Every structure is written in structure tokens, then in C-alpha cells.
Amino acid sequence: MMQTVSFVALGGALGATLRYLAGLGLLRLLGHTSFPVAILIVNILGSLLMGVFVVVAAHKGLTHLSPLVMTGMLGGFTTFSTFSLEAVNLIERGDLGQAALYVLLSVVVSILALALGMILTRGVLA
Known part of the structure; x- marks a missing residue:
């Protein structure tokens, strides 16, 4: 378990660093x-990279590297x-209604939640 958590932490640090550098570039x-x-x-x-990895990992037996x-x-x-990935998994299973709901709720509710968080915090800090 700790090894898996360590892999997630290491990967997260690498990914966040790459995102930062990509943004700067x-x-x-x-x-x-x-x-x-x-x-x-x-x-x-x-x-794109998630899609590539999912297929390569499945075909090459590398799913242990998923964390x-x-x-x-x-x-x-x-x-x-x-x-x-979650949206495509729902689509591939034929759950088009659930996929559409997941996409709609994820995007719209996340944006609304962010806006609410900003509004509430501004109210507290004002």
C-alpha cells in the first residue's frame, strides 16, 4: 500500500511540474x-496521453504502473x-445517458461550485 501511495505521490509531483513548465513554455x-x-x-x-497509456498498459501488461x-x-x-477517461468508459459501456449526465454535471456543477466558493470566500474576507 505504501509503495502505491509513494508512486502516486512521485507521479503527481512529476505531473504537476510538467504542467507548470508546459504553462510557462x-x-x-x-x-x-x-x-x-x-x-x-x-x-x-x-x-491524449491517458488514452495512449490505457491501451498500451492493457496490451503490454503494464497496468501495475497505473497509480x-x-x-x-x-x-x-x-x-x-x-x-x-471516465466519460469514455461510460460511452464504451453504452451508457450514453449517464455519460452525458456525467459530462454535464461535472462541467456545469464544478464551475458553479468554484463560483460559489469564490462568492462565499469573498463574503467572509470582505
Whole structure:
């Protein structure tokens, strides 16, 4: 158990560092933009890498590396990759209604929750 937790922690540190460096690199490359291009690119890249790893791990017997790569590294790089994987799993199982509900609730309710957190905190700190 501790070894698995250590792998998640190591992967998370690597993923978060890569996200930070990718954001800096994209900022230098593209300059400041009003649209969050760097985060969008990181989310898309993380989702692509999650898809690649899921298939490679299944075919090559590397699923034991999932805590390090999927939960840790890609989770630290972008949690959007995990969200995308769960949505695709629902779609592949034929649960299209649940997939649509999951995507809608995840995006809309998460945005609303973030806004609520900001509003409540601003009220407390004001």
C-alpha cells in the first residue's frame, strides 16, 4: 500500500511540474492571451496521453504502473484526463445517458461550485 501511495505521490509531483513548465513554455511561445490556451492544450494533451497509456498498459501488461502514470503523473498534469477517461468508459459501456449526465454535471456543477466558493470566500474576507 505504501509503495502505491509513494508512486502516486512521485507521479503527481512529476505531473504537476510538467504542467507548470508546459504553462510557462506556452506562455512564452504564445504570449498572454485572454483565452486560457495553455490550460486547454494541457487538458487535451493529458487526455491524449491517458488514452495512449490505457491501451498500451492493457496490451503490454503494464497496468501495475497505473497509480504512477494515470493517477499520479497524468492526474498531476491534468485531472481533466481522468474526467475524460471516465466519460469514455461510460460511452464504451453504452451508457450514453449517464455519460452525458456525467459530462454535464461535472462541467456545469464544478464551475458553479468554484463560483460559489469564490462568492462565499469573498463574503467572509470582505
